[in-house]
Amino acid sequence: MRTAFFATVILAGAAQADTPVLTVLAPDYFGSSWGPGPAIKDGFEARCGCTLDFRTGEVLPRLMLEGARVGADAVIGLNTDMTLRARETGLFAPHGQDLGALTVPVEWEDEVFLPFNWGYAAWVYDKTRVENPPTSFAELLERDDLSLLWQDPRSSGSGLALLLWVDQLYGDEAGGVWQALQANTVTVTASWSEAYGLFSEGEADMVLSYTTSPAYHIVAEEDDSKAAAIFEEGHYFMAEVAGVLEGAAEPELARDFMAYILSEDFQSMIAYGNWSYPSALPRAEWPEVMRDLPFPETAIFLDEEAADARRMPALDLWLEGMTQ
Amino acid sequence: MSAATARLCTLWAGGVVALWLITLNFGALGAVAWRAEGFSALRGADWAAVRFTLVQALWSAVLSVLLAVPLARALARRQFTGRGVLITLMGAPFILPTLVAVLGLLAVFGRGGLVNQGLGVVGAGPVSIYGLHGVVLAHVFYNLPLATRILLQGWASIPAERFRLAASLGFSPWQMFRQLEWPMLRELVPGALLVIFLICLTSFAVALTLGGGPRATTVELAIYQAFRFDFDMGRAAMLAVIQFALCAGAALLAWRVSLPAGLAGGMDRPVQRYDLGRGWLDAALILLAAMFLLTPLGMIVARGVAQVPGLPVEVWQAAGRSLVVALGATGLTLVMTLALAQAVLALGGARGAALEALGLASLAASSLVIGTGLFLLLLPVTNPRDWALVVTMLVNAGMALPFALRLILPGLREVVATQGRLAEALGIHGWARLRIVTLPRLRRPLGFAAGLTAALSMGDLGVIMLFAEREGATLPMQLYRLMLAYRQDDAAGAAVLLLAASLALFWAFDRWGRGRAGA
Numbered sequence: 151m152r153t154a155f156f157a158t159v160i161l162a163g164a165a166q167a168d169t170p171v172l173t174v175l176a177p178d179y180f181g182s183s184w185g186p187g188p189a190i191k192d193g194f195e196a197r198c199g200c201t202l203d204f205r206t207g208e209v210l211p212r213l214m215l216e217g218a219r220v221g222a223d224a225v226i227g228l229n230t231d232m233t234l235r236a237r238e239t240g241l242f243a244p245h246g247q248d249l250g251a252l253t254v255p256v257e258w259e260d261e262v263f264l265p266f267n268w269g270y271a272a273w274v275y276d277k278t279r280v281e282n283p284p285t286s287f288a289e290l291l292e293r294d295d296l297s298l299l300w301q302d303p304r305s306s307g308s309g310l311a312l313l314l315w316v317d318q319l320y321g322d323e324a325g326g327v328w329q330a331l332q333a334n335t336v337t338v339t340a341s342w343s344e345a346y347g348l349f350s351e352g353e354a355d356m357v358l359s360y361t362t363s364p365a366y367h368i369v370a371e372e373d374d375s376k377a378a379a380i381f382e383e384g385h386y387f388m389a390e391v392a393g394v395l396e397g398a399a400e401p402e403l404a405r406d407f408m409a410y411i412l413s414e415d416f417q418s419m420i421a422y423g424n425w426s427y428p429s430a431l432p433r434a435e436w437p438e439v440m441r442d443l444p445f446p447e448t449a450i451f452l453d454e455e456a457a458d459a460r461r462m463p464a465l466d467l468w469l470e471g472m473t474q
Numbered sequence: 475m476s477a478a479t480a481r482l483c484t485l486w487a488g489g490v491v492a493l494w495l496i497t498l499n500f501g502a503l504g505a506v507a508w509r510a511e512g513f514s515a516l517r518g519a520d521w522a523a524v525r526f527t528l529v530q531a532l533w534s535a536v537l538s539v540l541l542a543v544p545l546a547r548a549l550a551r552r553q554f555t556g557r558g559v560l561i562t563l564m565g566a567p568f569i570l571p572t573l574v575a576v577l578g579l580l581a582v583f584g585r586g587g588l589v590n591q592g593l594g595v596v597g598a599g600p601v602s603i604y605g606l607h608g609v610v611l612a613h614v615f616y617n618l619p620l621a622t623r624i625l626l627q628g629w630a631s632i633p634a635e636r637f638r639l640a641a642s643l644g645f646s647p648w649q650m651f652r653q654l655e656w657p658m659l660r661e662l663v664p665g666a667l668l669v670i671f672l673i674c675l676t677s678f679a680v681a682l683t684l685g686g687g688p689r690a691t692t693v694e695l696a697i698y699q700a701f702r703f704d705f706d707m708g709r710a711a712m713l714a715v716i717q718f719a720l721c722a723g724a725a726l727l728a729w730r731v732s733l734p735a736g737l738a739g740g741m742d743r744p745v746q747r748y749d750l751g752r753g754w755l756d757a758a759l760i761l762l763a764a765m766f767l768l769t770p771l772g773m774i775v776a777r778g779v780a781q782v783p784g785l786p787v788e789v790w791q792a793a794g795r796s797l798v799v800a801l802g803a804t805g806l807t808l809v810m811t812l813a814l815a816q817a818v819l820a821l822g823g824a825r826g827a828a829l830e831a832l833g834l835a836s837l838a839a840s841s842l843v844i845g846t847g848l849f850l851l852l853l854p855v856t857n858p859r860d861w862a863l864v865v866t867m868l869v870n871a872g873m874a875l876p877f878a879l880r881l882i883l884p885g886l887r888e889v890v891a892t893q894g895r896l897a898e899a900l901g902i903h904g905w906a907r908l909r910i911v912t913l914p915r916l917r918r919p920l921g922f923a924a925g926l927t928a929a930l931s932m933g934d935l936g937v938i939m940l941f942a943e944r945e946g947a948t949l950p951m952q953l954y955r956l957m958l959a960y961r962q963d964d965a966a967g968a969a970v971l972l973l974a975a976s977l978a979l980f981w982a983f984d985r986w987g988r989g990r991a992g993a
Contacts, residue, residue, distance in 0.1 A: 178947075178951070178954075178955060178958075179955060179958050179959065181947060181955070182786075182788065182947075182952070182955045182956075182959070183786060183788055184786065184955075184956075184959050184961065185955070185959060205859075207859075210705070211701070211705075211846070214705060215509075215846070215849055215850060215853070216853065219853070221857075235705060297585070302682065302688065302699075303703075304688075304699035304702070304703040305695070305698055305699050305702050305703065310703075332687065335686070335687060336585070336602075336604060336686075337604045337682075337683055337684065337685070337686045337687065338682065338686070338687040338688065339682060339683050340678070340682045340683070340695065340698070342958075343954060343957040343958055344576075344683050346957070346960070346962075347577065347957055347962060347965070348577075348580065348584075348683075350962045351577065351580060351581065351584070351586070352584075352585065352586040353580060353584050353585050353586065354585070363960070366960040367960070370960070370961075425959075425960065468688075469519055469688060472687050472688045472689070473522070473687075473688060473689050
């Protein structure tokens, strides 16, 4: 009896050993059944003959705390505002993919980090409350009839995007811009969830979110009352990236996973799986709802070095303007 | 077991708990500072955060306790149907996860909330909840129930015999207050002020969300930002030290003004009051407090209750996991608190006071620093992620211990003072003494402490985020996941589930504690 039991365990173990496992470090949202995780897992496993195991949690802190001991082959879900620090850990290897297939609106020549989705920061409003949304950042600053909700740049990625957005548009004049925004601001929250939650409960007319946010409400809730205000100055570009870890136990599989990220199969899931734009799919091939959303003409983006250089001076202006 | 052996056991058990608390509060901080290779300098905005933190915490603590005194007195004096349920429900805000509580408050006081709708009807302009007053309002909403319960315990601890004696001596209501209630308040109020001050000192998302902007940054938020924005662990550690220093200063102050009440024993009869004046004032007080505390809860339930049956299955699984964590943390907290409290009394004097202070230290600790520090401490030994739920349980127990200690220590002190000599004379020591003499008399604070721990642990999001793996999500984590995925309706449903589970746990333990006394 006991022998039989052990034999079963050993056989099961052997069967498992035959199937290689690709371990991918991912943000917490990959762990839920309603996130993009399950579809990506099924899609990749169908072609790799392996098991894809998402290890979810706070990606950057783990990389920085654990270093080489992090025990994963690849990473997915780092934001563009984190890539510099992630790169500086020295834990990453080249992704080995041809970047010609990318359709992101900025030049992307990074050999280490591969964008898998992207979006624009934008002020999202409720059409039933705001009849004539501002069409430029300048107009937003002049209007005094709109109440705003947004995120602290020191604790939120979208908040940081707004900081750099204003920095790029107004430079040293940003202090006055923040003062003007402050006058119409309901509150600044620590993270996106809180601000968007308050907006959903009707606490303000506009919330700092993404141009893609209305797609969720249209597709999942059949509610077309939410829209993003498109500004003629352009919008700040944000992407989420993936990368291969230097110490990967399965480097081949990890690179296959990078190739899979650029595949049509993966890219066509992104729009509704992650409520953002696919990174390697022409706009004409996006799902209809996403394609029909108002789309900014101009992308504003600072590469990680430039963003890092502007971060602190811009933050000082922000603090000055906001606490006056 | 001889008296000497019993004493030795007590000290050993207390020592083990003390060691864990030191690891949790100082070891973790040390690990972060060590990893950062020292502390780094603070920025100007950090000092603004320190200032704001102190101001809001002071206002919040003073107002919460000031309002709690008449409320607790009214509740202690009156008997009415549904009183027990009302007391339990009124405790709910304290155990709510921040985000849920804030949404509930906004449904009442927000731009489109009930208050502003009412003001709109009578033609008055809208009132904004955002600003320092909003932060204080939220903290009073949170902590008024705690302050009330602490003081209610105080009223319940005055033996019924004294009120009878006072009445037979013809005391006026004022004399009754001066002779019986004032000494109790004098003992408990400084502690209640301190606990609430410390809770508000480490406030995080409430302060920013309702504070209106960066002017309302607290130290705990600055710690989070040091991690998130700069990944500057040195600055995070430095800020954590400052937070500790602020808390230690406050604790010292409270300890200096707190006086032991010099209690004598009674027979545990139900209290009958002889100084009941007109009832309408008490009734109005209770009604107002109930409206303030319960309307936001009602709004949360109304918003999400319809979604509960349709919640994804993993939300239910997470609820089960949270339940296990909560129960585990509760068991640990009670054992640790009893061990520590016994050791505090066995040691006595300055050493006892030092041990007691250590028991309160986790109130001052930053859960972010604790989480990161424990992660760093475990890293050389094992894979921290394999221990996510165990670590969460242990940390939650450590975080709840200050409350439990505050509740259990006065009771234990009284048991020792009133029954100690008799037990000594009868030669009852150690385990037998605990079982026969001590525990039955501590049932009420034990039940309350257990309920509090279980509920707090249920809603905790502190350390789990760094440790948890995909399969290990707790209910608060799922709530955030739903919000991140735009699923506001499901999130509202999960909030109702969380509220219900926390309340049910709290109610069950508290009910057990109040037993047949029913008060």
